[in-house]
Amino acid sequence: MSDSNNPYGQPGPQGGQPGGPAGPPQYGQQSGPPQYGDQGGMPQYGQAAGPEYGQAGYGQPGPSPAPTERPRPLDLAVKLMYAGAVIAVIDLVIALTQMDAIREMAHEQAAAQGMPEMADAMAGTSIAIGIGVGAISIALWIWMAVMNGKGKSWARILATIFGALAVIGFLFSLAQVMTGIQLVMAVIRVALAIAILVLLWNKASSAYYNAMSNKTP
Template sequence: MLLGRACGAGLSLRHSTLRHEPVFPCARAASPGWVGRMSTQGDPQHRPEPADPAYQSPPQQPQTPPPGGLPTYSAPSYPQGGSAPAAPAGPPPAPLALAVKLMYAGAALSVLGIVAGVTGTGSVRDRLEEQGTLTSSAIDTAVSVTVVFAIVGGLIGVALWILMAVFNGRGAQWARIVATVLGGISVLSAVSLLVQTVPPFTLVVGLLQVVLAVVILVLLWRPASSAYYRARSNRTLQA
């Protein structure tokens, strides 16, 4: 009994003096990760590793930008409106400039046509009297109508010549098309002058206008003139 008590007291004393050690040394030997944590607890530069390598996270590679960085691009600066500035328009080429001058000459011929129509009323009266189918009052009415038509038609012709000269000089495509149509009408009207009996002065003015119209059409459709019309059209679209 005394020997048992002494052994118990000795075990109690040993337990009290070694209370800081673990009770189960076998568990300590079976846990190497725990030993590593305990051995490196006081080292601040050492990162403890987990006990199981399966729980370790893969190392992360540092992300650095490529050398030189990404290229940067800047959009071209345009004025307000979102379109490129239109190129300045140059003067019209020589064929077109000559055509414009001839159009003003055609306006002058139209004025002469008015004069020819008013002064040619005497021949109109003579023809109607020779026919003998109209009374004197009817002949007077026909002569008055002829004078009105000559004046109104001549003024319209003057306005068209000037209008075509202005807009063709600016390089308007629609003006060249209209001038072409009017030139074709002038050529057809020359045929009617040849088959009708008209005063000589009226016939000369009419034929001059037809020749002028043909020359103008040739000048309007020259390659240099066509290039100028295209350039003006592109400038209008860009503006």
């Protein structure tokens, strides 16, 4: 016997039918988080989640690093400056070995001026000046070698001024009477000055000076 009020004998409303209550989702329908492969949620495998290699912000070549080691031309210039200090020492030693000749020359000049009593004072003054100039020259060579070795731009400018003065001094000395050893030493000094100037203004040396100038202390 059928009972019209018995719900078990009547077909219930199917989910999705108009007018009926929504039933549980059938197999194949989405009711939860997006499935694998959907556009929402996390990026799929193979999709770019950030800048790829070679794109802006990653993989682009940056500025070339500044040189941190002293370049070879500047290193050679520094060594030549130390060689200049050695030559200055040799000049000083040669000057000291000529003290007797300096005294004799001072006596001749004093006698020619009618002041023979001033001969010893003149000789002493000449010797003291020679020793002082030699010591200062040695100190300047060493100072310039150290400062240029550290890449100080002002030191390169100062060394350039000293080198130019050395060349000018050599040209003026050609008009004077010099002994053979004096001429040889003068040629060596001017050749040394020119070589140092060329090395200091080499392209690699200039890049090092610029890097050291921009370096934060």
